[in-house]
Amino acid sequence: MDPALTKETVTKDLAEVKFALEKKPFETVSAEVKEQSNLLNNITLEIAITGRSGVGKSSFVNALRGMEDDEKGAAPTGVTETTMLPQEYTHPAFPKVKIWDLPGIGTNKFSAKEYLKKVNFSKYDFFIIIASGRFSEDDTKLALEIRKNKKKFYYVRSKVDIDIDNYRRSKRINVDDTHEMMQAEKTTLDIIRKDSYDNLKALGESSPRVFLMSRWDLRKYDFPLLQETIEKEQGEIKRDVLIMSLPILTKDSIKKKKDAMESLIWKNAMVSCSVGLIPLPFLSLGCDIAIVVSTMGDICKVFGLDEDSLNILANRVGKPVEELKSVIEHTPSTGMITTEFAMDILKRSAMWGAITVVELVLDFIPVLGSLYGGGSSFATTFYLLKNFLENAVKDAEKVLAKAAEPKRCK
Ligand SMILES: Nc1nc2c(ncn2[C@@H]2O[C@H](COP(=O)(O)OP(=O)(O)OP(=O)(O)O)[C@@H](O)[C@H]2O)c(=O)[nH]1
Ligand SMILES: [Mg+2]
Incomplete structure (x- = not known):
């Protein structure tokens, strides 16, 4: 998690959540979010x-x-x-x-x-x-x-x-x-x-x-x-x-996908902290880690960073898949995204100045305090997914640029 999160970034990141919660009661939002969180x-x-x-x-x-x-x-x-x-x-x-x-x-x-x-x-x-x-x-x-x-x-x-x-x-x-x-x-x-x-x-x-x-x-x-x-x-x-599933053609399609995914990650963070409250060992947090793992998998697929999509792209542009993979810096290969992997970054995120983040989030949307762990689980899960998304966007842009490069002559 980015330790430099400020009031401004939190306000921007969670504007949609606040807006939804101002318009409707918490229970209604919660129910709608549950329905929409797994739309893919x-x-x-x-x-x-x-x-x-x-x-x-x-x-x-x-x-x-x-x-x-x-x-x-x-x-x-x-x-x-x-x-x-x-x-x-x-x-x-x-x-x-x-x-x-x-x-x-x-x-x-x-x-x-x-x-x-x-x-x-x-x-x-x-x-x-x-x-x-x-x-x-x-x-x-x-x-x-x-x-x-x-x-x-x-x-x-x-x-x-x-x-x-x-x-x-x-x-x-x-x-x-x-x-x-x-x-x-x-x-x-x-x-x-x-x-x-x-x-x-x-x-x-x-x-x-x-x-x-x-x-x-x-x-x-x-x-x-x-x-x-x-x-x-x-x-x-x-x-x-539609936005999430159409092929990445330009940087603009990556931007549109990012906007759509931002709306999806807060919903998943909320659902993961509202249902099946599973306390995580050694952490004062609780979330459904399976939801976190599957959201990360979906992020990879949406940005074409999963194994299948990379192979299809490699075939389309006539380059070895390894060449495309070589520019991916942050996103792990899909097989690596396991419960252990998510737990590990969750633990590390929780250690990094999470207290301030939780305070900032709750200060902005107090009603989130009714979620598991008084909102701390939501804040941590949300920023973990947000960070994963930002990194996937950077990697997707690099893969797009790599795919567009003229083929090297041997
Ligand atoms: N240059 C060019 N050729 C195209 C384009 N779209 C399709 N073709 C070619 O047109 C031919 C027919 O394309 P298909 O996609 O098989 O057409 P179809 O409508 O599915 O045909 P049926 O299944 O027989 O009804 C193929 O040789 C394609 O490669 C295009 O946008 N540009
Ligand atoms: Mg045909």
Whole structure:
């Protein structure tokens, strides 16, 4: 624990807790927190990817899971799916997050209504309708039906990298002229945007929104905007699950994940000190250490620092996983995060000026004194998790930078 914690930092770190406790009675907050604390393992998020055959549905499923197309467990691409059954792909780290590769629309004789019924539409949180050229009547009919059923959908125009490339070739753009290359990209995107808008208007959409993207680089074009738009249109809980589970593309995605996780750690700290009061040997503290351990594990997964996520990233960027691991300074490998490990840092945290921290926390939110150990358990557990989170953020930023480095020539 950072011994230099001040009134200002405590006030900032626990503003959300104070706000919640001012609005509602302690028991209500406590009950809500219990329900939300384990959201990564309790809340399902089901995303449906649809569109005509060959538009890039399966590729997008893989991109959302941070995977390459040829990886084990990836959705097969470049092959026509003949099955009428939706294919389920679970998120590599969070099995409650599912991305569904729906059968191509338009290639069968079903109406939009029948199609939705066949794919069991009610279970999806939202739909992404992809087109790689013009949108078709099949797309808009489906959208209309989804809207009728009070679900959200997003039009995505895929493969814009190909359009940009074609435009540059057709205009004989000099590849060494960065300005011209950029200008050609902008012009192509403007053309696609206008074309998609006019096309959907002609098909009866009154104010269509279309997101341009390429499966090969989700950091580019409209994918960040799509992500932001979907997040805004989801309820608070699903939004957090979405933020936590989407791949880390930029430093900004790390920041968003950090904000979402800050809200999760105080909830877990509170739950761990409210239930199953287990006094810890040699400490005047009590908390459910299993909750502390699983929260640390979740932090690792959210920031891509667990073994599986690191392997997937290493494969994606074509670097040995050891190279990525070499920059991780603070976060232990997932196998090391055990009860003993958590106990050990808890003991050390408790020794470090915890008294002042407890005083600061209780001074700011006196009602926390009703938790186990008069609030000291909460303060210690919270700062332990907060410290773990801060370190994971630093490590995730280093891994992101390492992954982006050009490959070394041998
Ligand atoms: N350049 C480029 N190629 C893409 C993109 N998205 C998909 N592709 C390619 O387009 C082809 C078809 O992609 P799939 O993901 O298999 O398409 P699908 O919609 O799942 O096709 P069906 O399952 O047959 O309906 C593959 O060769 C992909 O590699 C993209 O954004 N850019
Ligand atoms: Mg497919």
